[in-house]
Amino acid sequence: MPWLLRRVNQHYRNAIRSKLTEGGLGDLPQPGYWALTALAKGAHDASHLMIEMGVTKQAVSKLVDTLVTAGFVERRSNQADRRRSDLLLTTRGRKAVSIIESAVKITERRLIAEVGARTFSQLRQALEEVASSTTNAPHHRDDTRGIP
Amino acid sequence: MPWLLRRVNQHYRNAIRSKLTEGGLGDLPQPGYWALTALAKGAHDASHLMIEMGVTKQAVSKLVDTLVTAGFVERRSNQADRRRSDLLLTTRGRKAVSIIESAVKITERRLIAEVGARTFSQLRQALEEVASSTTNAPHHRDDTRGIP
């Protein structure tokens, strides 16, 4: 089933991408889709993104870099804690978010039409539960389980 | 929501991977998970895999290569059509498949426990429908929609 999820993801990705290019925002890289919506939903720095996305801080750092140079996000140093940078959506960033959300909604509606709103939200919740139980520990290379 | 799917996928991946390494099959690369189960379910050559997985034939070719050298799959040239190679699971391959399936089942059971078998299978079907509508046209680079 994991690959079924991948295929569905692919579908979402294509839908979003084509809407974005229509709107002249084709230079937004895919992980940006989630990063921007996470920012729109209240995440306000890299650590938040890292938790939300389930990737390493390095990956986030790099991603934010490209988002900044592409003009979707602005980095502003946090006054209270000078290690942090607050991340703010630019106008372009907000535009992207709204396009993404509407594109997602289209596919979502299709699913809802097929299984009903109740079932859909149930499902979504279940998935969220499973997702959150993956401790955001991205390990790829040899597991080193045992012998620390 | 796409990234929710990614997270769930991550969960599956971790579960499978840890079971595989327990069984001494840690050298199976992730896309192999799906490829092997697809083979077990009746796909018998690279073209089938390509359709099933939604990636280019080049990707499949490379993947099969590594699966062969790692001893999960055997390539045997098809007598009736000598362009094709039939792909057969080795014993090792079959062992991997059974481990993967059982690992998947564990997560699946958890989802079922949460939403019920009926809802689950409904959901799965809906996802399959969406997935199959993504024409397995892996386009990444500029869309060239219009002007063929």
Next chain:
DNA sequence: GTGATTTGGTCTAGTAGGTTGACTGTCTAT
């Protein structure tokens, strides 16, 4: 049949989106 086209697959080169490890500067507890 014989040529043109399609199909199955490989080779090569390049890219996106990550990973790990080492490091710097800032904050926090003791």
Next chain:
DNA sequence: ATAGACAGTCAACCTACTAGACCAAATCAC
């Protein structure tokens, strides 16, 4: 005051793809 945790960056590398050119075998068009 200082030891350690924490936010983030820099650099090197890796996986899983994509694109495009190519080849040989099969199929079609006549």
